[in-house]
Amino acid sequence: MESYLRGGGDIKWWAVGLSVMATQASAITFMSTPGQAFHDGLGFIQFYFGLPLAMIVIAITFIPIFHKLKVYTAYEYLEQRFDYKTRGLTALLFLIQRGMAAGITIYAPAIILSTILGWDLHLLNIMLGGLVIMYTVAGGTDAVNVTQKQQMFVIMGGMFFTFYYILTLFPQGISFADAIEISAAGDKMKIIDYSLDPTSRYTLWSGLTGGFFLALAYFGTDQSQVQRYLSGKSVKISTLGLMFNAILKIPMQFFILLTGLLVFVFYQFNASPIFFNQSVLNKINATDAKHEISILQAKKDSITLQKSTILKEIYGENAATINYDEKKAKVRLLMQEEKAIVNHTKEYIAQSKMVVETNDKDYVFIAFILKHLPQGLIGLLLAVIFSAAMSSTAAELNALASTTTVDFYKRKWARTKEEDHYVKATKFFTLIWGLIAIAFASIGTLFENLIQLVNIVGSVFYGTILGIFLTGFYSKNISGNAVFVGALIAETIVLLTYFFTDTGYLWLNLIGCICVIVCSHVLQLIKPFEKKAS
């Protein structure tokens, strides 16, 4: 059981780091992030600014305690510190939230690949899910760690090749530095946003605070991550694994965003579709709207041609310096006009009421890959997407099965069985959770905004879970009853905040966490809870 759940091999610190990274980076990260940069620039990187500090807090506080208590799951700690009901509640919240997310980790790339390639969605779900179930059931945590290491090499290798190849697609004389300057004209280089507006999703402040709490909750209390760094045999190995992630996470995400920026620059010289989700465009084109869409596409193509000519005059190998400022101003104007046409198209599609999702950022990169990269590289990029999907799903199934076995089955229903029995039980639960994930992925099309729904569900629960752990670590006078009731109150407040206010869902993490800490301290002052303090 020890080797099946924690990993039996002598795993190195960098392999722990790669495993932590591979678990977080799902297929949607590699498909969606370049599209994010293509549309909104590099500002998304601010989302990761709180992560390194969260890694340090986890390394100092969480890891030594988890190692000292020799826990299999993070939630075991809560029973030793509080009581079983607090452990059970937290583990249950994790199972609900992560069980749904596992389905999405399979569904999200499958829906995009099936749309673009015309492959059967259910077949893709079963293929992705089935493969992951096979090796995760057979090898447990060791299998997850070993495959994640190889998957990360495939992922990063594929992304580096693509990055280099896009650079070779630029017209003669356009260097990487020129490309960055061109993207700045499209407002893509506004990396840091100092705005204090709470409705702005990615700012320096929301990244440092909201991002910190989200990363603390995800890496510190989500078993799919805890299991990764607890596979390190000592505190030092686990800690260095997290520091590896703390140092490399921002450059890695920045590199993926830069790839999206290069795609943006490529499309300043080449015609691009007016809407990247081709299946939506096909639906619209089957109606009377076809004429309007083709007019808008023609306008956009004409602007691209003008931009391309002027940019080549500024940067190309026969660059002319006459009217330099005037040409720059013209490029900016054309970019704004193009943006207005794209936005108008999206509004037009939204008005058609045929489709709900008018955001095509998930489709930008894959559409570019399929149209402009050579066949060998397309194959490599598809391997990247499959690797990323499998690496996250495997870690999730591994964690879901471990939590079901350790926090419920072994603790509640079968306390005195042989070790071998629990290994078999964990394998069985891995299979069951895998089948649930495939089933959830297969009915994914029934829900319109499933990906966002899962992110929201995560934020609704993460804050409360983090609050319980932080209270356990830092407030030794709080009893199990106080934190349990405090968590229920906090969860109610979070749900009320979500349903009855316009607060951005990232802030729910912070609200939930603070509410648990405050409520449990207040409740501890009330008499019935007083005696139970540990």
Place this chain on the structure above:
Amino acid sequence: MTNKMSNLFSRWNKWYSFALVINIAYILLFMVMTYYYQKHGV
């Protein structure tokens, strides 16, 4: 609580300082890039 907080700082090591310094450098670099390209974009 205070005891725990002091434990937090007593467990600090060079790797944490290194990670923190590197990440502050990233953010400063992004600030400079944002400023530079606002002034010198196309």
